[in-house]
Amino acid sequence: MQFDWHYLFSLFTFADFWHASWLVVQLSLLTWVGGVVLGLGLAFARQSPRRWVSQAAAVYIWLFRSLPLLVLLIFIFNLPQMIPASGALLSSPFIAGAIALILSETAYIAEIHRGGLISVQRGQYEAGKALGLGNGQIRLKIIIPQALRISLPTLVNEFITIVKMTSLVSVISLSEILMVGERLYTENFKVMETLLAVACYYVLIVTLFERLFSWLEKSLDIQRRQPAMIDAEQVRATLPALVPGTRRSVSPSAKPILELSDIHKAFNGKTVLNGINLAVRPGEIISIIGPSGSGKTTLIRTINGLETLDGGTVRLLGNDFIEAGQAENALAWRSNITKLGMVFQGFNLFPHKTVLENLMLAPHLHFEEQRESLKQRCLAMLDKVGMLEHANKYPHQLSGGQQQRVAIARTLVMRPSVVLFDEPTSALDPERVSEVLDVIARLAQEGITMLIVTHEMKFAFTISDRVVFMEHGNIEVDAAPSAILQMREHRINRFIQDMATA
Numbered sequence: 001m002q003f004d005w006h007y008l009f010s011l012f013t014f015a016d017f018w019h020a021s022w023l024v025v026q027l028s029l030l031t032w033v034g035g036v037v038l039g040l041g042l043a044f045a046r047q048s049p050r051r052w053v054s055q056a057a058a059v060y061i062w063l064f065r066s067l068p069l070l071v072l073l074i075f076i077f078n079l080p081q082m083i084p085a086s087g088a089l090l091s092s093p094f095i096a097g098a099i100a101l102i103l104s105e106t107a108y109i110a111e112i113h114r115g116g117l118i119s120v121q122r123g124q125y126e127a128g129k130a131l132g133l134g135n136g137q138i139r140l141k142i143i144i145p146q147a148l149r150i151s152l153p154t155l156v157n158e159f160i161t162i163v164k165m166t167s168l169v170s171v172i173s174l175s176e177i178l179m180v181g182e183r184l185y186t187e188n189f190k191v192m193e194t195l196l197a198v199a200c201y202y203v204l205i206v207t208l209f210e211r212l213f214s215w216l217e218k219s220l221d222i223q224r225r226q227p228a229m230i231d232a233e234q235v236r237a238t239l240p241a242l243v244p245g246t247r248r249s250v251s252p253s254a255k256p257i258l259e260l261s262d263i264h265k266a267f268n269g270k271t272v273l274n275g276i277n278l279a280v281r282p283g284e285i286i287s288i289i290g291p292s293g294s295g296k297t298t299l300i301r302t303i304n305g306l307e308t309l310d311g312g313t314v315r316l317l318g319n320d321f322i323e324a325g326q327a328e329n330a331l332a333w334r335s336n337i338t339k340l341g342m343v344f345q346g347f348n349l350f351p352h353k354t355v356l357e358n359l360m361l362a363p364h365l366h367f368e369e370q371r372e373s374l375k376q377r378c379l380a381m382l383d384k385v386g387m388l389e390h391a392n393k394y395p396h397q398l399s400g401g402q403q404q405r406v407a408i409a410r411t412l413v414m415r416p417s418v419v420l421f422d423e424p425t426s427a428l429d430p431e432r433v434s435e436v437l438d439v440i441a442r443l444a445q446e447g448i449t450m451l452i453v454t455h456e457m458k459f460a461f462t463i464s465d466r467v468v469f470m471e472h473g474n475i476e477v478d479a480a481p482s483a484i485l486q487m488r489e490h491r492i493n494r495f496i497q498d499m500a501t502a
């Protein structure tokens with residue numbers, strides 16, 4: 001039998017094929033969107049700290065990845081034999097096919113999402129938490145957008161696999177492309193011509209969607225976006241004057257704004273904090289110094305709940321804030337966390353948001369402030385740290401020093417009562433250190449209470465009211481810089497000299 005070219009071309013105007021193609025597009029999109037949404041929930045369930053939730057998610061993934069799709073399709077389509085009430089829904093091959101495909105794809109896509117979620121750095125979660133966002137808000141605004149960007153190419157690949165898998169749904173009599181073809185060649189025996197047309201329809205669908213997704217990927221790719229500078233002079237003229245902080249004065253009789261009592265912390269049985277007591281008065285600047293591994297970072301992270309306490313309490317603004325054994329996100333913590341700001345060593349800016357969006361995210365969720373006035377306030381704060389020109393840039397378009405200045409501004413727009421700095425210059429190139437220290441020193445003059453973990457000795461001794469020296473999880477010295485410099489025989493002075501010559 002000769003190959004019939006004329007017949008082949010006629011198949012490209014055959015209405016049944018176009019209807020079947022539309023059906024395949026609908027079924028594929030429904031499966032993909034369903035799989036992406038449900039798979040995300042399943043991926044989070046897989047990571048749940050509750051063992052039974054993560055186990056249930058693991059069993060689902062194992063079961064539906066083990067089941068051949070063909071078996072699942074036939075089983076779902078015939079389920080009304082076992083459960084007659086399901087007949088109203090499952091008698092439609094489209095619905096039965098969509099359910100079987102979604103059930104199966106959810107298991108595969110959950111693993112793709114899990115890869116994306118794992119790739120988002122833990123610091124992103126911590127930055128959200130330090131800004132007082134709830135777990136749901138952190139997931140929705142910070143983690144999911146980043147995870148989706150990471151897994152988008154793999155998700156697109158999965159969509160293409162789904163388009164081809166829809167051909168299996170012909171087994172339950174859904175009139176998709178392959179079934180239309182089968183019906184034709186069993187009547188006229190023109191198998192090659194018909195299958196060639198079937199192949200062309202699939203290739204057409206896949207090509208169209210590949211183009212669409214590739215455009216989507218490009219438009220979501222922030223690495224390709226051009227830095228958008230703004231005219232700082234023009235914008236500055238319209239900005240509100242930020243209420244200046246009161247000039248600094250620390251009253252020795254003032255009640256502490258932050259009180260740490262008998263803080264204990266151990267990791268894997270090794271004591272890292274060994275009964276720390278520290279009281280911070282309003283407006284005070286305290287630098288925490290000490291050898292590597294002495295527990296400085298751990299201490300600062302226990303103050304805002306990024307590390308749990310094994311013993312002791314933290315009080316903030318005269319209120320209970322954190323105590324050992326307290327549940328994560330306990331009410332006392334939730335209602336006060338926004339009053340405590342945190343600047344991280346690794347900046348932890350949100351890479352999918354512009355500088356301005358980084359600043360606006362948390363206040364927008366916490367305060368009932370008009371969007372426009374919040375925007376003006378954030379721009380004014382950026383101006384204060386010398387970053388106004390860069391408001392529309394993304395973090396990857398900034399130097400380390402610039403990123404840290406944005407991170408400081410992001411903390412300050414929350415109007416915290418106390419700001420914690422965890423080695424704010426340790427991740428910077430030496431030539432960038434001073435620009436960040438200058439910003440902190442300026443803020444110090446405005447009466448913002450600060451607790452700074454630092455290795456910058458000159459800076460610590462210049463701006464601090466008190467310097468705390470930690471060793472082996474204990475506070476060995478807590479005194480004014482001038483008093484410490486008099487302790488000539490104390491090993492703190494050897495430590496300071498060692499740091500200066502390092």
Ligand SMILES: Nc1ncnc2c1ncn2[C@@H]1O[C@H](COP(=O)(O)OP(=O)(O)OP(=O)(O)O)[C@@H](O)[C@H]1O
Pocket residue numbers: 267268272290291292293294295296297298299
């Ligand atoms: N999440 C963790 N799990 C296990 N051990 C940890 C963890 N975090 C810190 N440690 C350990 O606790 C000790 C104190 O660490 P920490 O980071 O608080 O010290 P540090 O004084 O800030 O040091 P550096 O100046 O080098 O940053 C170290 O021995 C460290 O290995």
